[in-house]
Amino acid sequence: MSRQALGWRMDYDTLDHAIRIAPKAKAPLKGRDPLCEHLFPDKQEAEEALRADAKAIDAMQDVLWAERKRALLVVLQGIDTSGKDGTVRGVFNSCGPLGVAVTAFGKPSEEELSHDYLWRVHKAVPKRGMIGVFNRSHYEDVLVVKVRGLAPAAEVERRYEQINAFEKHLTENGVTVLKFMLHISKDEQRKRLQERLDDPKKHWKFNPGDLEDRALWDDYVAAYDTMLERCSTAHAPWRVTPADKKWRRNAIISAVVRRTLEEMNPAYPKAEFDPKAITIE
Amino acid sequence: MSRQALGWRMDYDTLDHAIRIAPKAKAPLKGRDPLCEHLFPDKQEAEEALRADAKAIDAMQDVLWAERKRALLVVLQGIDTSGKDGTVRGVFNSCGPLGVAVTAFGKPSEEELSHDYLWRVHKAVPKRGMIGVFNRSHYEDVLVVKVRGLAPAAEVERRYEQINAFEKHLTENGVTVLKFMLHISKDEQRKRLQERLDDPKKHWKFNPGDLEDRALWDDYVAAYDTMLERCSTAHAPWRVTPADKKWRRNAIISAVVRRTLEEMNPAYPKAEFDPKAITIE
Numbered sequence: 041m042s043r044q045a046l047g048w049r050m051d052y053d054t055l056d057h058a059i060r061i062a063p064k065a066k067a068p069l070k071g072r073d074p075l076c077e078h079l080f081p082d083k084q085e086a087e088e089a090l091r092a093d094a095k096a097i098d099a100m101q102d103v104l105w106a107e108r109k110r111a112l113l114v115v116l117q118g119i120d121t122s123g124k125d126g127t128v129r130g131v132f133n134s135c136g137p138l139g140v141a142v143t144a145f146g147k148p149s150e151e152e153l154s155h156d157y158l159w160r161v162h163k164a165v166p167k168r169g170m171i172g173v174f175n176r177s178h179y180e181d182v183l184v185v186k187v188r189g190l191a192p193a194a195e196v197e198r199r200y201e202q203i204n205a206f207e208k209h210l211t212e213n214g215v216t217v218l219k220f221m222l223h224i225s226k227d228e229q230r231k232r233l234q235e236r237l238d239d240p241k242k243h244w245k246f247n248p249g250d251l252e253d254r255a256l257w258d259d260y261v262a263a264y265d266t267m268l269e270r271c272s273t274a275h276a277p278w279r280v281t282p283a284d285k286k287w288r289r290n291a292i293i294s295a296v297v298r299r300t301l302e303e304m305n306p307a308y309p310k311a312e313f314d315p316k317a318i319t320i321e
Numbered sequence: 322m323s324r325q326a327l328g329w330r331m332d333y334d335t336l337d338h339a340i341r342i343a344p345k346a347k348a349p350l351k352g353r354d355p356l357c358e359h360l361f362p363d364k365q366e367a368e369e370a371l372r373a374d375a376k377a378i379d380a381m382q383d384v385l386w387a388e389r390k391r392a393l394l395v396v397l398q399g400i401d402t403s404g405k406d407g408t409v410r411g412v413f414n415s416c417g418p419l420g421v422a423v424t425a426f427g428k429p430s431e432e433e434l435s436h437d438y439l440w441r442v443h444k445a446v447p448k449r450g451m452i453g454v455f456n457r458s459h460y461e462d463v464l465v466v467k468v469r470g471l472a473p474a475a476e477v478e479r480r481y482e483q484i485n486a487f488e489k490h491l492t493e494n495g496v497t498v499l500k501f502m503l504h505i506s507k508d509e510q511r512k513r514l515q516e517r518l519d520d521p522k523k524h525w526k527f528n529p530g531d532l533e534d535r536a537l538w539d540d541y542v543a544a545y546d547t548m549l550e551r552c553s554t555a556h557a558p559w560r561v562t563p564a565d566k567k568w569r570r571n572a573i574i575s576a577v578v579r580r581t582l583e584e585m586n587p588a589y590p591k592a593e594f595d596p597k598a599i600t601i602e
Contacts, residue, residue: 106525125419133417137454138409140418173418230601237599243592244387251601311524318518320511320532 052299055079055292059279061272067280068265074225076282079292086291093294094134100301101139101171107306108169110214114297115174117183118222119260120250121232123283124175127222130290131297132173141166144175157181157199158206165215178203182267187259200270207276217276218300220293221264222283226257333580336360336573340560342553348561349546355506357563360573367572374575375415381582382420382452388587389450391495395578396455398464399503400541401531402513404564405456408503411571412578413454422447425456438462438480439487446496459484463548468540481551488557498557499581501574502545503564507538 058079061067080086104110116124132140143164152160158178166172182203186196207217224232233254236246253260272278279296283289339360342348361367385391397405413421424445433441439459447453463484467477488498505513514535517527534541553559560577564570 106522128419129417133415135418136410136414137416137418137421137423138406141422142418233601237596237601240592241387241589243596244590246592246594246596248594248599251599255602308522309525311521311527313527313529315518315524315527318529318532320514320518321535 052295055295059281059292061268061278061280063273063277064269065272067268069223069261069280072223072280074223074228074282074284076288079282080288083287086287090130090287090291090294093298094131096298097131097294097301098134100306101135103306103308104171104301104304105139105169106308110216110304110306111166111168112171112300112304113166113174113210113215113217114171115177115179115217115219116222117177117179117219118224118283119229120253121229122222122224123286123289124222126286127220127290127293128173128175130286131294132171135171140171140173142173142175145177145180158202165210168214178206179267183260183263186263187256200267203271204273207273211275216300216304218296219276219278221268221278221280222289223280224283228284229254333576336576340562340573342549342559342561344554344558345550346553348549350504350542350561353504353561355504355509355563355565357569360563361569364568367568371411371568371572371575374579375412377579378412378575378582379415381587382416384587384589385452385582385585386420386450387589391497391585391587392447392449393452393581393585394447394455394491394496394498395452396458396460396498396500397503398458398460398500399505399564400510401534402510403503403505404567404570405503407567408501408571408574409454409456411567412575413452416452421452421454423454423456426458426461439483446491449495459487460548460552464541464544467544468537481548484552485554488554492556497581497585499577500557500559502549502559502561503570504561505564509565510535
């Protein structure tokens with residue numbers, strides 16, 4: 041694809057190389073820049089790229105639906121305030137609700153807990169023709185569950201390979217899996233939490249429990265590091281997305297989603313009838 | 322609300338009066354104009370009104386979600402090509418997939434058929450805070466099921482009151498129900514079906530079975546007439562929306578959805594904590 045088609049100045053490989061975690065690579069979050077100014081130096085350009093990408097994504101989603109053979113699953117993970125909802129709005133709003141289904145995974149229900157942890161996740165996998173977005177995901181089962189000790193350590197330990205096998209199953213069955221870890225600094229989180237306290241219209245977003253998780257920051261970073269090392273596979277790599285700037289985060293993710301759909305290259309199906317032989321009374 | 326706030330020249334009551342079916346009124350489709358040029362005479366104005374309404378709907382949906390006490394269910398019914406998908410795109414695309422969940426009801430699965438006909442419908446009712454859109458609905462169970470004789474006539478006959486009771490249950494439990502019947506002429510359907518045959522990119526939308534339904538046009542009209550007479554209730558009235566012009570259809574429906582949300586008047590919840598007493602470390 042030409043640079044022009046992508047709608048921005050940097051070539052795609054440079055971008056992807058900067059954020060994709062190679063299989064089995066140790067890629068500690070501590071050494072990763074949550075800003076990455078070199079990726080999209082200019083805000084206005086990033087916003088233009090996002091608009092162009094969002095439009096292209098919408099157009100390709102239509103064909104994906106017409107084809108009805110494959111699906112795209114976009115997994116968004118990140119700590120509180122890292123911008124998971126904002127990414128959905130920024131990247132997928134042009135698609136509208138018809139071709140994109142968002143599933144938010146909160147605290148599991150009694151029924152969900154009475155099944156294995158992938159049960160509720162599998163149910164929410166997008167059907168053929170759709171783009172599914174997971175706001176949090178099965179990775180919570182090796183993140184919050186690990187940090188807060190909600191399952192025995194030995195059980196959590198087995199999950200990394202189980203998750204890899206599950207995602208391999210999906211990709212072998214026509215579901216392309218994209219995984220974005222939204223990477224923000226501890227300082228940026230403080231700012232965003234403070235905004236929620238300062239603006240009465242944002243009070244509902246503030247959960248005093250978020251501060252407990254913030255106090256466990258280093259434990260979460262360690263859990264994310266292990267997840268990135270163990271679950272970034274060739275078939276479903278993790279991409280650590282600098283997310284301190286919302287506009288840059290959106291431009292990066294939309295570029296990857298667009299490129300992925302272009303590579304999937306969906307096509308309108310051929311008619312199983314002869315359109316010329318049909319007369320409408 | 323002022324005319325200005327609605328973003329168009331006609332007042333809302335005139336519009337609503339023109340399309341809403343009074344309880345138990347006989348309102349045969351045959352006597353209803355699928356164009357209704359007087360409602361939005363000017364295309365450009367209608368498009369401006371739609372844009373303003375879509376933006377207002379998006380903003381109010383955010384508050385509805387923050388409040389998380391009530392839901393809005395929008396039912397779209399109409400024969401093939403009447404524009405159900407197009408309405409979702411036109412009216413709800415600004416909302417994005419985060420706050421709007423679309424459910425398309427096709428031919429029921431084996432599992433669905435092993436339950437009563439409202440089982441799959443109840444499951445898809447939007448949760449508190451969401452707008453749900455039904456592309457087709459439980460009304461198929463008194464339309465295609467009746468016309469094609471897929472259930473005994475006596476059973477279909479009982480369904481009108483069952484549906485009224487079900488919708489009453491929903492409205493009494495915080496789900497506002499809006500029902501739009503998209504009304505197109507037989508001639509307009511011919512044009513739209515022909516477009517699907519002429520454009521290879523639309524072949525996938527054409528189903529030769531649609532012609533069988535078209536041949537049963539008068540039977541469908543009769544089934545719709547009965548549905549409108551029996552199921553337009555005070556708590557969940559039917560609105561017969563002129564749909565020969567897509568832009569007018571969208572402007573009308575967005576005006577009703579906007580007004581409905583304004584009347585629901587969602588509010589940001591009060592914080593259950595003292596924002597000033599919280600310090601973020």
